[in-house]
Amino acid sequence: MVGKLAGVAVALAAGFVLPAYAASIETLFGPYMSPGTEIAASTEANFSGLVTPRWTTWETPNWTGAIKPETEADLQNIVKIAKANNISFLATNGGHGAGICYGTISGIDINLSNFNSVSIDVANNELTIGAGVKIGDIIQPLYDAGKAVPHGNTDCVGMIGATLGAGIGIGTGIYGLGIDSLKSVRLVTASGDLVTASRTSHPELFWAIRGAGANFGIVASAKFQLQDQVNNGNVVRGAYTFPGSANRSVFELYKSFDDFIPPELSLQLGISYSRATGTSQIALTYFYFGPLSGVQPYLDAAAALGPTTNSTSILTQPALYNSLQNGECTIGSPISGGTLGLGKTDVPTLQAVFAELVAFNVANPTTYVGQSVFQRYDNKLTLQTPSYETVYPWRDIKTFWLHLNFYLSPALEEPAANLTKSMRAKLQATSGFATPHVYVNYAYGDEGPAAWWSLKNLPKLVVLKALWDPKKLFGKANPVSGC
Ligand SMILES: Cc1cc2nc3c(=O)[nH]c(=O)nc-3n(C[C@H](O)[C@H](O)[C@H](O)COP(=O)(O)OP(=O)(O)OC[C@H]3O[C@@H](n4cnc5c(N)ncnc54)[C@H](O)[C@@H]3O)c2cc1C
Known part of the structure; x- marks a missing residue:
């Protein structure tokens, strides 16, 4: 050959x-x-x-x-x-x-979609998946086996693609980050060799895989450590919507989780504008990987704010993740995005960002729908892994802000991008972090390698990149050298 x-x-x-x-x-x-x-x-x-x-x-x-x-x-x-x-x-x-x-x-x-094997080894607590596996492919088999692994929220996202950046989701507080459950990968490198990277085989490469993985090769398969499923695989979902006018009190409630949130609980705070009703709205959703009694006091606090709609359900994990697909698996729409990691919540900043988003929606009534989601995932378990273990640096993020612009007119592409950047700048100013903490898998792209992997990690990452991929064959979507 x-x-x-x-x-x-x-x-x-x-x-x-x-x-x-x-x-x-x-x-x-x-x-x-x-x-x-x-x-x-x-x-x-x-x-x-x-x-x-x-x-x-x-x-x-x-x-x-x-x-x-x-x-x-x-x-x-x-x-x-x-x-x-x-x-x-x-x-x-x-x-x-x-x-x-x-x-x-x-x-x-x-x-990579032909590499779609899923293998669960209950005796050894291991999950091995091929490069073509989507998050949705592992949820039911794991549920059936009574096991769990950290993964993102959206069925149709690539399981390995998400993990290579860190792998975050509503289960982060209870199961940790995807990279922290990753045991090894089989990787096709720039030389065309097939190597195994793990804590004991090419450990430096494995450090880089866990956060900057797409830059180092094609992961043909990945092995994860399994955990036992909590609460028999059942999750409580409490969903509340509020009129935009309630923004201050809802944001204050969200802020009250800054210092402590139970590991079993995660929050999604969505701000948007409805073209149908011509009103702004806030959606606050609670996901609790435990019994209803454990989350009831938190749900009561949300209900006390007088939501427009209010529903509580207990779902199996497969049913829950299935219910989370809200257009996220619809392909081929013009959607741009942006992100930032936050270490604290500043209510006036959230109000300003909300007002800016609503104003942009109102100014473009037929051609634009934008929404931002603030994802509060407990990071106590995440912080238990020492920072030197992985190139993914941002274990201190408490809230992942993810903004999405759905624009129907190409003329709005640039204004929507400017909106994203303006909201991002406001959030950065009160984020609690001196420099931007950006989850590379949500990145807009202009933040640069220091924001994705930290200034501290860059020298080592650059050396490893030069060693393993000197011709820069891999990682063009978020290159170590920036794009
Ligand atoms: C709607 C939506 C929801 C999301 N939800 C979450 C979430 O809950 N949690 C989370 O952590 N992230 C989430 N993400 C971000 C997601 O993790 C990244 O976009 C990820 O890169 C997607 O992987 P993919 O295989 O679906 O995409 P692709 O576009 O196919 O690939 C994305 C990048 O990953 C690389 N890649 C994929 N597979 C491999 C492989 N086997 N080996 C080497 N490189 C590979 C590609 O080369 C490319 O650079 C979400 C994104 C969207 C758009």
């Missing part, structure tokens, strides 16, 4: 004028793939069936083709051939990656 690949590279060096992939991606890669691998140039009819569907049409990569491989050896050969021929690529799965760096990518989409 090495000889064949060298032959391809030499043939190219000897005289093709056009980039080889523009001539025939099939000719270049096809002979070195397993029989089930599918390949298409972007001009071919079957391309749309092969390329990973993207959640947002904002800042879409310019795909020149797509390959849907079947085996780890295929992945290795794709990397070797692409490198030998100077072809850019991005490995994708859930298609939920978003940010301005994606718009700078031009190359081949490596669609």
Whole structure:
């Protein structure tokens, strides 16, 4: 195989004028793939069936083709051939990656969805999944086994893609971060080798995988430590909506969780504007991984504020996560976003941000719907892992602010981005952090590597990047060197 690949590279060096992939991606890669691998140039009819569907049409990569491989050896050969021929690529799965760096990518989409194996080893408390597994693929099997692993909230997001940034969700307080349950990965590196990274095998690489994983290779499979499911897998959800006029008291209630929140509890505070009713609104949702009696006093405090709607339900974890998909799995809409980590809540700042969001909605009544969500996840368990363990640095974040702009007119793309940045600047000023703490998986893209991985971690990260991926084949969506 090495000889064949060298032959391809030499043939190219000897005289093709056009980039080889523009001539025939099939000719270049096809002979070195397993029989089930599918390949298409972007001009071919079957391309749309092969390329990973993207959640947002904002800042879409310019795909020149797509390959849907079947085996780890295929992945290795794709990397070797692409490198030998100077072809850019991005490995994708859930298609939920978003940010301005994606718009700078031009190359081949490596669609990982064939790697969809899920294996639960109850005796050894281990979960092993392939690169194509989505969060929704593991929820029911884990529930059935009475086990749990930290994961994000949205079914259709890639499980490994989310974990490589940190892996946060409503279960963070009780199960921790995804990276803290990650035991090992099988990774195709820039040399095309398949290596295992863990605490004992390439530990420095494993440090970088846990927070900046997309920059170091294609994770073919990942092994997680399982935990026992709490509360028989049942979760209490208390959902409240308030009129916008109640903002101060609702924000004060949210702030009251700054110093202490039970590990079993997480909050989502959503601020938005309804085009249907022409009114602003606040949604406050409680998720409690324990019995109703444990969360009742907190629910009573929300009910005492006089919500417009109020519902409490006890759901199995599969039913709960299924209910959380509120357009998040609808693909192909123009949605831009932004984020910031907060160490404290400042009520006047939240009020100012809410007012700005509402004003923008009102100014663009037919072409824009924006919403922000403040996700309060308890970080006591997260802080138990020493900061030197992982390149993910922001264990002190208490609230993850995630803003989404749904804009129907392209003319609104820039104004919506400016709105995001303006809200972000307001929140940063009172975040409790001197420098921006940005969860890389939610990043807008302009924050830069220090905001994603911290100034302290950057020197080590840069050295490891130069060692493992000197030609910068990987991580173009959030590069170690910025985009
Ligand atoms: C609606 C929505 C909800 C979200 N909810 C959560 C949440 O609850 N918790 C959370 O932590 N994050 C969440 N995220 C963020 C999410 O973790 C990131 O967007 C993540 O990168 C998505 O992975 P993907 O496979 O779906 O996306 P893709 O676009 O397919 O990939 C995104 C990035 O991950 C890389 N990648 C994916 N798989 C691999 C692999 N096997 N090996 C190497 N690199 C890989 C890609 O190369 C790319 O850089 C959410 C995002 C959206 C849009």
